[in-house]
Amino acid sequence: MGKTYDESFMLASAMESLKHSILQHDGGLRNNYKCVIVDIDDGSVMPRHFMSEVEAIMATSSSVSAIGVFACSSTLSSRVINMCEKAGMKFIPKPVTED
Numbered sequence: 001m002g003k004t005y006d007e008s009f010m011l012a013s014a015m016e017s018l019k020h021s022i023l024q025h026d027g028g029l030r031n032n033y034k035c036v037i038v039d040i041d042d043g044s045v046m047p048r049h050f051m052s053e054v055e056a057i058m059a060t061s062s063s064v065s066a067i068g069v070f071a072c073s074s075t076l077s078s079r080v081i082n083m084c085e086k087a088g089m090k091f092i093p094k095p096v097t098e099d
Contacts, residue, residue, distance in 0.1 A: 015053050022061045035068035037096070038089065040080070047071060047087035072096050
């Protein structure tokens with residue numbers, strides 16, 4: 001897809017990667033992430049909690065005001081879509097493709 005990605009398997013490591021990216025961006029060392037993609041099929045991911053962590057990190061930035069957060073799932077139900085929308089995530093059904 002011509003992009004650079006970081007991958008995390010636990011909430012704490014994902015938040016550390018996001019925080020590190022924003023700190024480096026604030027310091028002029030690199031661009032921050034353009035978006036975050038969350039696999040909500042992982043039972044340990046709670047969309048509202050995830051978003052509150054992202055918002056807390058964003059609040060510490062002097063130069064990054066927003067980042068797109070996308071939730072992907074193989075379950076295409078109104079309950080899952082509503083849960084994502086209420087959390088402030090955009091829903092993407094799996095499989096995720098370049099289109």
